[in-house]
Amino acid sequence: MQMSHFISRIATVEIPVSNLDSSIDFYIKVLGVHIESKMEKTAMLSFHQKGVPTIYLVETEEIHPLSFTNTNSNAMHSVIDFYTPTLKDFYHWLKKNKVEIGPLNINEEGIGGFGFKDLDGNYLSACNIEHIGQ
Known part of the structure; x- marks a missing residue:
């Protein structure tokens, strides 16, 4: 099998959360990230650093x-x-x-x-x- 040359970095890490607003506050306070976008049940957070993955918080009842x-x-x-x-x-x-x-x-x-x-x-x-x- 030949190696793929399509992927060059990690774009986003997705994290399941039970309460979006509380989790946004936690990640901002602990990691110093910024809100890039926020919908009703999801939020994209960023470190504002080139090449660094964003964090996508997804509110769900299915927490593992x-x-x-x-x-x-x-x-x-x-x-x-x-x-x-x-x-x-x-x-x-x-x-x-x-x-x-x-x-x-x-x-x-x-x-x-x-x-x-x-x-x-x-x-x-x-x-x-x-x-x-x-």
């Missing part, structure tokens, strides 16, 4: 929180990792603002991350790891 367990290590994983160069400061800010967070995991080089949950229990994470091309 985003996460999975690594069956090799038993660690909980998020589907989305958000980048921050100030990992420890963000961790302490979330804790101070009563966001549900997991342990802060940082290696000897200062690289690491942690998980946190949105209002619907969607497991998100933050890291200070930059990959080639980012």
Whole structure:
């Protein structure tokens, strides 16, 4: 099978939420995103950064929180990792603002991350790891 050259980046990450307005407030406060558009049951949020995916919140009664367990290590994983160069400061800010967070995991080089949950229990994470091309 030949490799496709049609996709060059992630455009949007879609997240199920039970209450659109509360979730918009949470994502604006926690991630610093901006509302690009808002309909009755959906909202497009943006970081206003070129090449960075938008976040599409979709209000639904069918909430299955985003996460999975690594069956090799038993660690909980998020589907989305958000980048921050100030990992420890963000961790302490979330804790101070009563966001549900997991342990802060940082290696000897200062690289690491942690998980946190949105209002619907969607497991998100933050890291200070930059990959080639980012």
